Amino acid sequence: xxxxxxxxxCDETSAAVLAGDEVRSNIVSSQFFHGRFxxxxxxxxxxAHLKAISAIVSEALxxxxxxxxxxxxxxxxxxxxxxxxxxxxTNFAKGLALRYGLPIVPVNHIDGHIYSGCLQDNSVKFPFxxxxxxxxxxxxxxxxxxxxxxxxxxxxxxxxxxxxxKVATLIxxxxxxxxxxxxxxxxxNPKKYDFPRSMIHSGNYEFxxxxxxxxxxxxxxxxxxxxxxxxxxxxLCASVQxxxxxxxxxxxxxxxxEYKVEHIVxxxxxxxxxxxxxxxVAMAEKKRIKVIxxxxxxxxxxxxxxxxxxxxxxxxxxxxxFTDLSFRVNANTIRKKKRSELH
Ligand code: KG4
Ligand code: ZN
Numbered sequence: 001x002x003x004x005x006x007x008x009x010c011d012e013t014s015a016a017v018l019a020g021d022e023v024r025s026n027i028v029s030s031q032f033f034h035g036r037f038x039x040x041x042x043x044x045x046x047x048a049h050l051k052a053i054s055a056i057v058s059e060a061l062x063x064x065x066x067x068x069x070x071x072x073x074x075x076x077x078x079x080x081x082x083x084x085x086x087x088x089x090t091n092f093a094k095g096l097a098l099r100y101g102l103p104i105v106p107v108n109h110i111d112g113h114i115y116s117g118c119l120q121d122n123s124v125k126f127p128f129x130x131x132x133x134x135x136x137x138x139x140x141x142x143x144x145x146x147x148x149x150x151x152x153x154x155x156x157x158x159x160x161x162x163x164x165x166k167v168a169t170l171i172x173x174x175x176x177x178x179x180x181x182x183x184x185x186x187x188x189n190p191k192k193y194d195f196p197r198s199m200i201h202s203g204n205y206e207f208x209x210x211x212x213x214x215x216x217x218x219x220x221x222x223x224x225x226x227x228x229x230x231x232x233x234x235x236l237c238a239s240v241q242x243x244x245x246x247x248x249x250x251x252x253x254x255x256x257x258e259y260k261v262e263h264i265v266x267x268x269x270x271x272x273x274x275x276x277x278x279x280x281v282a283m284a285e286k287k288r289i290k291v292i293x294x295x296x297x298x299x300x301x302x303x304x305x306x307x308x309x310x311x312x313x314x315x316x317x318x319x320x321x322f323t324d325l326s327f328r329v330n331a332n333t334i335r336k337k338k339r340s341e342l343h
Pocket of ligand 2 (some may be wrong): 102109113134269300301
């Protein structure tokens with residue numbers, strides 16, 4: 001079945017065409033201009049989606065070599081996300097569904113991230129443990145089937161990606177800081193500075209990253225009162241990255257052992273982090289657990305992962321279950337903050 005999938009929940013406009021599980025095209029247009037505001041500006045994001053979406057969908061169809069008449073269903077992210085951004089994608093998808101008489105499958109963005117690794121490696125076995133780490137979410141799930149999952153733990157304050165971004169801002173790096181911390185960390189010593197691994201021994205799957213930001217803030221004020229010198233940046237980045245990754249890996253492996261799963265999947269923007277990727281694979285290997293990681297192109301928000309989830313939903317239900325055009329968008333919990341709100 002050919003599916004056209006659309007994703008516009010935050011600051012990426014994306015469209016993909018899937019033939020079964022094969023990704024025939026996955027076009028992603030990132031709104032880099034938000035960097036100068038220190039965070040995603042919702043109103044500008046929705047306007048940019050509106051400008052881009054028609055061309056992105058056309059490009060996805062033409063790259064796949066598939067016309068609208070060969071599409072069997074439309075899939076679209078309807079939650080969570082920025083409301084204005086979600087409205088652009090869902091309304092565009094509804095318009096196509098109406099025009100071509102197609103079923104429309106609303107998909108939860110977090111489900112997309114859970115299965116983003118399966119686009120490359122579909123060997124995942126239920127039940128499995130999923131770590132979803134992005135700018136708005138840090139959640140460990142026990143996934144029992146495509147329709148059933150349990151939240152084992154989530155963050156009490158900042159998400160992991162938010163922690164990367166906030167600390168990067170304190171160090172003086174641009175937004176979003178996660179990829180920059182990762183880059184500088186490759187030349188640094190992760191043991192140079194000892195930052196807190198909050199809740200690592202809490203005995204549950206909850207996280208807290210706001211203390212790390214405060215610890216770094218006071219540390220920088222004391223050690224580098226007149227600003228962080230360039231030569232200190234790699235060690236700082238490596239030490240911060242290690243503090244975040246240690247907690248993520250430790251809790252995810254503990255969950256996998258407690259629930260005796262054979263597989264762990266990781267998804268969300270932070271799953272691009274090189275230390276997280278190597279550390280979780282190394283730790284899991286020792287426990288004979290397989291880790292499924294998304295290809296780098298599927299770590300960021302993308303429509304292919306939305307199409308993958310829609311294929312599952314369509315295969316498990318009647319196509320007539322997806323004729324309702326009145327479904328709503330839901331902002332839910334995604335959080336994106338401006339630089340001025342980061343401290
Ligand atoms: O999933 P995503 O693209 O958007 C949200 O749904 O939030 O995640 C974006 C987050 C940002 O906080 C960004 O700094 C972080 O993912 N990120 C990284 C890396 N690449 C992106 N964090 C650490 N290391 C990276 N390589
Ligand atoms: Zn996301």
